[in-house]
Amino acid sequence: MGNYTTIETGAPSAWDGKSFVEGDLALENLGMSVNTTAPGEGSAFWHRHARLEELYIFLDGHGELAIDDEVVAVEPGTMVKVGLDAWRALRCSPDSAVPLRWLCVRAGADTLAGVGRDAELDRERPFPWSA
Amino acid sequence: MGNYTTIETGAPSAWDGKSFVEGDLALENLGMSVNTTAPGEGSAFWHRHARLEELYIFLDGHGELAIDDEVVAVEPGTMVKVGLDAWRALRCSPDSAVPLRWLCVRAGADTLAGVGRDAELDRERPFPWSA
Numbered sequence: 001m002g003n004y005t006t007i008e009t010g011a012p013s014a015w016d017g018k019s020f021v022e023g024d025l026a027l028e029n030l031g032m033s034v035n036t037t038a039p040g041e042g043s044a045f046w047h048r049h050a051r052l053e054e055l056y057i058f059l060d061g062h063g064e065l066a067i068d069d070e071v072v073a074v075e076p077g078t079m080v081k082v083g084l085d086a087w088r089a090l091r092c093s094p095d096s097a098v099p100l101r102w103l104c105v106r107a108g109a110d111t112l113a114g115v116g117r118d119a120e121l122d123r124e125r126p127f128p129w130s131a
Numbered sequence: 132m133g134n135y136t137t138i139e140t141g142a143p144s145a146w147d148g149k150s151f152v153e154g155d156l157a158l159e160n161l162g163m164s165v166n167t168t169a170p171g172e173g174s175a176f177w178h179r180h181a182r183l184e185e186l187y188i189f190l191d192g193h194g195e196l197a198i199d200d201e202v203v204a205v206e207p208g209t210m211v212k213v214g215l216d217a218w219r220a221l222r223c224s225p226d227s228a229v230p231l232r233w234l235c236v237r238a239g240a241d242t243l244a245g246v247g248r249d250a251e252l253d254r255e256r257p258f259p260w261s262a
Contacts, residue, residue: 003214004198011207012190025212029184029238030161053160057234059143059190067135076142081156083134103188107160107238109245 009034012059012101028111037063037100042091046125049084051118052106056080056090061100063092066128074100087122091129140165143190143232153243161238168194168231173222177256180215182249183237187211187221192231194223197259205231218253222260 005026009015015036022031031052039061046066056065058078065072065080066089072080074090082088092100108115136157140146146167153162162183170192177197187196189209196203197220198213205211205221213219223231239246 002199002201003217004201004203005212005214006203007210008206009208009210014208021210025186025210027184027186027212029240030186030212030236032186032236053158055156055158055161055163055236068133070133070135072135072137075139077140077145079138079140079152079156081136081158081161083136083157086134105161105163105186105236109160109240109242111240114240 015101022112028113029107031106031112033104035100035102035104037061037090037092037102039092039096039099040094042127042129043089044123046087046089046122047119048087049106049118050120051084051110051115052108053084054082054088055105056082057103057105059101059103061092061096061098063090063096063100064129065090071128087125089127091127144229146232159242159244161236162243163237164235166231166233166235168192168221168223168233170223170227170230171225173258173260174220175254177218177220177253178250179218180237180249181251182215182241182246183239184215185213185219186236187213188234188236190232190234192223192227192229194221194227194231195260196221202259218256220258222258
């Protein structure tokens with residue numbers, strides 16, 4: 001077996017829920033989650049990272065990504081780099097015809113193990129779509 | 132403007148050619164290319180990385196990813212981590228009904244700038260699909 005690792009997630013239209021795949025893929029420098037968010041559903045909390053930058057890749061459906069006090073409309077092909085220390089949360093719009101299918105990739109200036117746990121959660125901050 | 136950067140690539144079905152998006156997204160720790168490979172087309176050369184691991188994310192079409200002396204069949208939802216120093220090349224199968232649409236994400240145990248140019252090319256090695 002060569003120096004590679006493979007997983008099969010099925011086509012995006014078949015994704016369900018949230019899976020962190022860095023373990024199954026034996027990734028050392030990159031982390032990634034594979035995500036489906038149903039219309040009207042969204043993040044359970046805000047979070048931010050002190051040492052990892054994140055790249056959100058939206059593939060299907062439409063919704064909103066909140067970053068601090070701003071809200072970005074997202075649709076298939078929207079890609080967003082969220083920098084360090086910015087608070088973020090997202091939802092799939094209630095009128096989206098299909099779920100929001102998205103990937104979130106993260107990496108820092110070190111291995112994932114070297115960075116360690118750098119995430120902070122905020123379970124109290126209201127979402128812009130709850131106002 | 133908050134600490135984020137956005138690009139719009141359009142839905143995968145609208146992608147064309149190869150674009151490296153780390154510059155437009157102001158990514159510091161992650162690099163990514165957004166790729167379309169037509170049926171029967173493939174890499175112009177093999178390459179490998181000394182310090183960056185790569186994650187290939189296949190979203191549409193089917194094809195083959197060659198890693199050293201092995202060949203992995205790829206389809207929508209196939210994700211492959213290719214480790215350091217492994218030679219790689221890919222193609223879209225001639226009978227794929229649609230082009231291969233894929234993302235390639237890369238990162239190392241440092242910033243992209245800190246890693247610098249770590250890629251080596253091999254323009255002479257034959258492809259398994261050319262045999």
